[in-house]
Amino acid sequence: MERDKGAVLATERYGSSESWKYVLKDGVMERRRNGGDGHPVGTSVVGVFKSVFLPQGYPESVSGDYLQYQFWDTLQAFSSSLSGTLATQASLRGVGVGNQEATVAAATVTWLLKDGTGMLGRILFAWQKGTKLDSEAKKWRLFADILNDIAMFVEILAPYFPAFFTLIVCTAGIFKSIVGVAGGATRAALTVHQARRDNMADISAKDGSQETLVNLAGLLVSLILIPLVTDNPVLTLCLFFLFTVLHLFANYKAVRSVVMETFNEARLSIVLQQYLKDKRILSPPEANQKEPVLFEFGQTVPIKLGVRLQEIVQSPEDLHMALKENSMSYLLGVRNGCVCVCLGPEASVSDEIRAMCQAVLLSNMLNSSNSKEAASAALKQQSYWEMVHESHKLMDTIFSPLFKGAEAAGWDMKRTLIDWDEWRVEWKTKSS
Structure with missing residues (x-):
């Protein structure tokens, strides 16, 4: 005392x-x-x-979902390391390691072709999908890991098809190059989300340390596995499928654990649909739990954001219809079965959110017309403009309480992850 x-x-x-x-x-x-x-x-x-x-200042310096995400990410990295060992062994056997008839030149050419096609695949994928990796980080993160497992499975099977070995490993190389771009870019996007003290570099560095430790553990386990699976294709495939199931499950749990407070197309659509249903604003954890993490095809009318003016209007009459009952810094229209949004240069983040909400409403209206094909064929352009005007009136009623409610529920309304293209258009009204 x-x-x-x-x-x-x-x-x-x-x-x-x-x-x-x-x-x-x-x-x-x-x-x-x-x-x-x-x-x-x-x-x-x-x-x-x-x-x-762990990053300095943990847990205050990172997002609340950091530890759960890192746990599942560590588990998936460990299982991926073991699967990679099995695939590497198969690739080495395929290029001739252990085969006295194989030549160094042939093995070198095969390896160079594999690397070369992978480089081309990396460039092309980044060109085509680079802008999507921020707005749909969860989907592309999971996609990258699924594709990585497919690539390793192809590499394991390659030695059993010697006539097509080079073609198969080149295909696997392209897959892995896409994995490298998508995985690295989405990891960076998630690091931005996790960093709460502008400590992205520290989080990234500690993530690298965690991954190195996991790979070291995987290496030690691999030293035990390699003697067991050598010349035993059945055991190799069984272990590969076991590790793959664990890998995919851990990846699914990892992306599901991420709770982003910024709106992308999917999260904004989920919050809007719930608000229209019962006037309730979903919190970030609730909306993230409902956000799809797998790609969906052909279920809704597509939405194009930040398009050229000619994708909405084809004549002065069309421009007049687009401006009717519209005082916002964006234009909406329907063309070729797609909802198109044209953005003005002075549009704010609030305008972008409102434009996306209105595009979702318009997409729902088109979906309710039996099917997308039927709507595209039967409805005339005049009917489309009537839908646009109706959506303007509805947004005038609901957007202000929706925006304020989302802000109160914990959403970051100062920025978005909505994937806008770069076209910006200035148009003239009658008064000007």
Whole structure:
């Protein structure tokens, strides 16, 4: 009890892990740790582990979903490492390792062709899909891991088709190059989400340390597996499928655990649909739980954002119809079965959100017309403009409470992840 006496002059803490106080006792200032005399977190084994593998300031410096995501991400990386070992062994056997009849030149040519096609695939994929990797990070993250498993499965089968070995490994190389682009880019997008103190570099570096530790563990396990699976294709395939199932399950749980507070097309559509249904605003965790993480094809009328003016209007009459009952800095129209949105240069983030909401409403109206094909064939352009005008009136009624409600529910309304193209159009109204 004697130790607790004295006036407290100051207190300090290191994140949320430990706190100290400075006490004046007998004219001397002493520094004491709150909560007992245990080892400080920074010097204990657990403390050292945290400082090596977790970002500084954890958990305050990262998003709330960080630990859950990293757990599943670590598990998927471990299983992927083991699957990769089996695929690498198959590739080496296919190029002639252990075969006295194989030549170094033939193996080298095969490897160069594999790398070359992979480089081309990387460039083409980044060109075609680079802008989608931010707005649909979850989908592309899961897609990358599924494609990676397919590539490794193809590599394992390649040695059993020697006549087509080069073609097969080149195809696998293209798949893996796409995986590299999609996986790396979506990892960067998720790091932006997790960083809460502008500490992206620290989070990325610690993620690399975690992955290195996992790969080291995978390497040790692989040293045990390789003697067992050599010249045993049945066991190789069985283990590969086991690791693949674990890998895909962990990846699914990982992307499902991510809770993003910014709107993309899917999350905004989910919140809007719920609001139209019962006037309730979904919170970020609720909307993220409903967000699809697999690609869906042909279920809704497609929406094109940031298009050229000619994709909406073909004549002065069309422009007049597009401006009718519309005072916003965007234009909407329906062309070739697609909802198109033309954005003005002065459009704000709020305008972008409103334009996306209205495009979703218009898409729903078209979907309700039996089917997309029937609507495209039967409805005349005049009917389309009537739908556009109706959507303007509905947005005038619901957007303000929707926007304020989303802000109150925890959504970040200062920026979005909506995938707009770069076209910006200035148009003239009658008054001007």
